[in-house]
Amino acid sequence: MAILAIHPGTYYHIESFESPRYAHYFDRLVRPEALADVALEEFNVVLIPCRTPADRMEPHRAQLRAYLDQGGTIIATGESDSELFLPGITFTPQPTNFWWWLTPGADLGVRISRPEHGLFRHLEQKDVTWHLHGWYDVPAGAEVLAVNESGKPILYIDEVTTGGRMLITSLDPFYHHGSHFMPATTRFLDGFLPFMRQELDKDYSR
Amino acid sequence: MTNHPPNGSLLLIHSHYGEPPGLFLLAEERGDAVIVRERDLTPAHFTAARGLITTSHLDQLGFMDHAPELARLMARGGRWFFNGHILRPFLAGLGSYAPIAKARRADLVLTRLNEHPIFAGIDQPSFEENKGVAGFYGRGHNPLPQGALAINGIGPEKQPIDWEWTLPGGGRMFSHAGNDIGGMGGPNPNHALVAPRIIAWTMGEI
Numbered sequence: 001m002a003i004l005a006i007h008p009g010t011y012y013h014i015e016s017f018e019s020p021r022y023a024h025y026f027d028r029l030v031r032p033e034a035l036a037d038v039a040l041e042e043f044n045v046v047l048i049p050c051r052t053p054a055d056r057m058e059p060h061r062a063q064l065r066a067y068l069d070q071g072g073t074i075i076a077t078g079e080s081d082s083e084l085f086l087p088g089i090t091f092t093p094q095p096t097n098f099w100w101w102l103t104p105g106a107d108l109g110v111r112i113s114r115p116e117h118g119l120f121r122h123l124e125q126k127d128v129t130w131h132l133h134g135w136y137d138v139p140a141g142a143e144v145l146a147v148n149e150s151g152k153p154i155l156y157i158d159e160v161t162t163g164g165r166m167l168i169t170s171l172d173p174f175y176h177h178g179s180h181f182m183p184a185t186t187r188f189l190d191g192f193l194p195f196m197r198q199e200l201d202k203d204y205s206r
Numbered sequence: 207m208t209n210h211p212p213n214g215s216l217l218l219i220h221s222h223y224g225e226p227p228g229l230f231l232l233a234e235e236r237g238d239a240v241i242v243r244e245r246d247l248t249p250a251h252f253t254a255a256r257g258l259i260t261t262s263h264l265d266q267l268g269f270m271d272h273a274p275e276l277a278r279l280m281a282r283g284g285r286w287f288f289n290g291h292i293l294r295p296f297l298a299g300l301g302s303y304a305p306i307a308k309a310r311r312a313d314l315v316l317t318r319l320n321e322h323p324i325f326a327g328i329d330q331p332s333f334e335e336n337k338g339v340a341g342f343y344g345r346g347h348n349p350l351p352q353g354a355l356a357i358n359g360i361g362p363e364k365q366p367i368d369w370e371w372t373l374p375g376g377g378r379m380f381s382h383a384g385n386d387i388g389g390m391g392g393p394n395p396n397h398a399l400v401a402p403r404i405i406a407w408t409m410g411e412i
Contacts, residue, residue: 009267010221011291011303031267033245051263053223056245081223099337179291180305180345 002027003201004043006035008052012178016049016189025193032056040067044201047075050172054081061085068164073200078133078172088161089168093134094148108132109149117145118199122191128155130184133170165204214256214284215240216409219247222263228390229259233405244268249275255284257408261386262290270294280377287408288379289386292348297373301349303383306361313361314340322357322370323412324380324403328396330358336393343367344384380407 007013007029017026026047030038033056040046046067048057057064057080065087068074076082083089100106110129112120128146135152138144139160146155146169155169173189176182216239218230226234226241233239242251244265252258252275260269269276273296280286280297291303306313318330336342347365350356354371356364371379388401406412 007267009265009269010263011266011293014266014293015291051222053221053245055223055243099339102338180309181341 001201002043003045003047003196004028004030004038004040005047006030006032006049006052006057008032008049008056010051010178012051012175013049015178015180016174022189022193025197032060035060035063040064040072041070043072044204045073045075045196047196048077048080048082048086049174050077050079051175052080054084057085065162068162068166071164071204073165073167073204075167075196075200076169077174078170079175082168086166086168088139088158088166090137091134091170092137092152094132096131096133098131107149110154111147111151112145113147113153114143114145117143119145119192119195122195123188127184127187127191128171130176130182131172133172135170136168165200167200215254216405217242217251217255217258219244219258219260219264219269221261221265227261227386229386229388229401229404232390232401233259236405238409239405247272252276252279255279256410257285257287259287259404259408260289262384264290266294266296269296273297277375280373280379281375282377283410284377285408285410286377286379287404288381289384291346291383292381297379299351299371299373301351303346303348304365305346306365309341309345309361311340314343314345315361316343316367317359317364319356319359319364319366322368324400324407325357325368326403328399333358333394333396342385342394343387344382346383348381348383380404 005026017029083091100108108129112125132148135148135154138153138156141160142156142158144153144156148154158166173185176185177189218241220226220241221244230241292300293302316330316334333343334340344367347367350366350369351371354369356366356369358368360367367383369381388404389397
């Protein structure tokens with residue numbers, strides 16, 4: 001029973017991982033550069049937060065793949081160019097509208113597509129709605145949990161590409177929460193991290 | 207005895223993955239600027255520098271490894287323009303970032319407290335909003351070190367969101383406790399106005 005988080009070291013990662021609100025969700029923090037010294041198979045979940053520089057993760061592609069293939073779970077949140085270091089990800093960026101909510105009655109268009117999924121015992125639609133950064137062409141068999149205004153996947157679980165499980169999203173909650181900017185992102189983590197601990201931090205088998 | 211910055215380069219520390227920020231590209235036109243990925247920093251970069259600019263994406267954990275070189279650069283009269291939330295004690299005398307809790311619009315008003323060449327002639331409240339949205343400039347402050355001069359204040363308490371500090375041992379630091387300022391081509395034209403001034407200040411020219 002353990003969760004490992006990659007710690008790229010910016011202020012928003014420090015605030016998200018080290019402050020009391022969420023620190024207890026991360027059993028160990030590791031710098032990207034130290035990953036090779038960590039036995040990933042000892043962890044049920046490896047979390048790679050938003051805005052992790054991809055060139056600090058690319059050297060560890062093979063290690064991450066091996067971890068997945070032995071049944072590991074990787075969570076990767078947005079703006080990290082995850083397709084450069086995780087398998088099977090096809091991402092299309094979209095322009096970010098920072099001002100959408102100024103229009104009365106405006107709707108960013110995010111929709112929960114699998115309300116019966118366990119994640120949504122912890123989260124509502126408004127908790128996954130702040131900005132859009134892009135969408136994914138997901139592999140056949142992946143489970144799409146939320147979509148953008150065009151019905152394109154922005155949050156999905158892939159249990160087909162590897163022997164393990166990847167939860168991938170273009171949402172960037174750690175960046176905004178760690179910046180004290182965007183209450184929806186704190187609500188997201190208030191729901192997502194308990195889900196991670198309760199539902200994902202256990203031995204995984206299909 | 208005054209601290210004349212030695213001749214040297216403008217060290218631009220590029221922390222995020224992707225293209226360097228517009229401010230760095232502008233600075234690069236000078237010919238004495240060096241853009242370095244943070245992960246590739248060596249002590250020699252600090253030794254050769256007259257001043258440095260860091261962004262809000264600084265890997266603060268990694269940058270602490272360079273604290274001795276940073277201290278030496280400051281001690282010989284160097285300058286450091288810092289963007290972001292200070293969460294590590296890079297220099298003796300620095301404190302940790304203080305966010306505004308549940309910031310409302312009135313908490314984000316900006317006030318010029320003391321004139322400064324970077325902001326000369328700029329109406330500080332015109333920095334408050336981008337397309338009608340406040341908060342991008344910053345939402346808190348890095349504590350004012352002893353002897354530092356507050357330049358801009360935020361909120362009704364006028365907390366020092368921007369300050370300049372002449373260190374007891376020499377050198378000057380400018381702290382902007384928010385998103386990077388001096389970006390080019392953004393929705394607020396003030397940023398393009400201050401960009402060349404930030405570069406000139408960092409090199410001790412203003």
